[in-house]
Amino acid sequence: MASPECRHLVAGSADLSNCFIPGDGIGIEVVAAAIEVLKTVAKNNFELNITNFPWGTVFYKETGSYLPSDFLTTLKPFDAIPFDAVGAPDVPDHLSLWGLLLKMRSPLQLYANTRPIRCLTTPRLASVHPSALDWLLVRENSEGEYAGHGGRSHVGQTWEIATETSIYSRHGVERIMRFAFAAAQKRPRKQLTVVSKSNALRHGRVLWDEVATEVAAEFPDVHWDKELVDAMTIRMVQKPHSIDTVVGTNLHIGILSDLAAALAGSIGIAASSNLDPTRGWPSMFEPVHGSAFDIMGKGVANPIGAVCAAAEMMSWVGEERAAAGIMKAIESVCEIGLLTVDMGGKLNTMQVTEALCKALGS
Secondary structure, eight states: OOOTTSSSOSTTOSEEEEEEEEESTTHHHHHHHHHHHHHHHHTTTOEEEEEEOOOSHHHHHHHSSSSOTTHHHHHTTOSEEEEEEOOBTTBOHHHHHHHTHHHHHTTTTOOEEEEEEEOOSOOSSTTSOGGGOEEEEEEEOSSEEEEEEEEEESTTSTTOEEEEEEEOOHHHHHHHHHHHHHHHHHSTTOEEEEEEOTTTOOSHHHHHHHHHHHHHTTOTTSEEEEEEHHHHHHHHHHOGGGOSEEEEOHHHHHHHHHHHHHHHTOGGGOEEEEEOTTOSSOEEEEESSOOOGGGTTTTOOOOHHHHHHHHHHHHHTTOHHHHHHHHHHHHHHHHTTOOBGGGTOOBOHHHHHHHHHHHHHO
């Protein structure tokens, strides 16, 4: 399972080495919460070695860059990378996103992004049963709309032109489709929905559909269908029980996963895994929410998304018991209503974190 380049990626490892990148805003607060939970679950199970890297907007303002020039060499030895959020009100979002998160994803070959959706409290829609919201969203994480190809000319003129070119390679589409079909195959329902927009986008998305059909032949036990992205938003709201595993492009799953998290209760509970399935590089785990500077420092940020991401990380590195323990603690805390305001509760970040640690210790 583990490649020669990666250390400690086996079940029951005695030593787990993580570098934490809190980033900006509430990221600093919720990563601290995730660390406390990981320290609790690590007791008598494995040694947790933690290194913090202050890469974010403060680092950018001090150095002129979000990442040091040797960041790849720095990250290579680690088992996994817990990351949180990037972005600040006084720096354009495209500079912060491309300067930190997207700058890491591509060279680390984190091409598979998974976003599990589970309803931990009452769904936002009264007509939806919690059991209907048990989905796995798979996002192509390296090309598509976020490939970074394009440019601007005649800047400042009335005839200024800006282009944004989406990139779809057969290699890139094949590998994410195989990953998604394999993920669906492992789930009880063995069902996959391929999200597309090939009726209007007649080149890249037609290739996307064609490759999906070709790869599907390799997984005869997986039932699959195709849904246009606009229709998918309706299906998520009106027929959530018809959905299990979903695969889509960078932009489409980025949008759909936020809708899914909102339906399940709050964007604050959603986790995201940026994976290198070859295990040649450390994978990165983060909550879906952003830096949320409007609530930074108020102590009200929901730590569950970051803690769920920590559970996903534990599972990825082979510590399945630790992952299960964390998720059980989250479920128990949510069941008795020990929640932050965004989920209808009254507790602050620290109080929810303490409740999670207590549940792990019981």
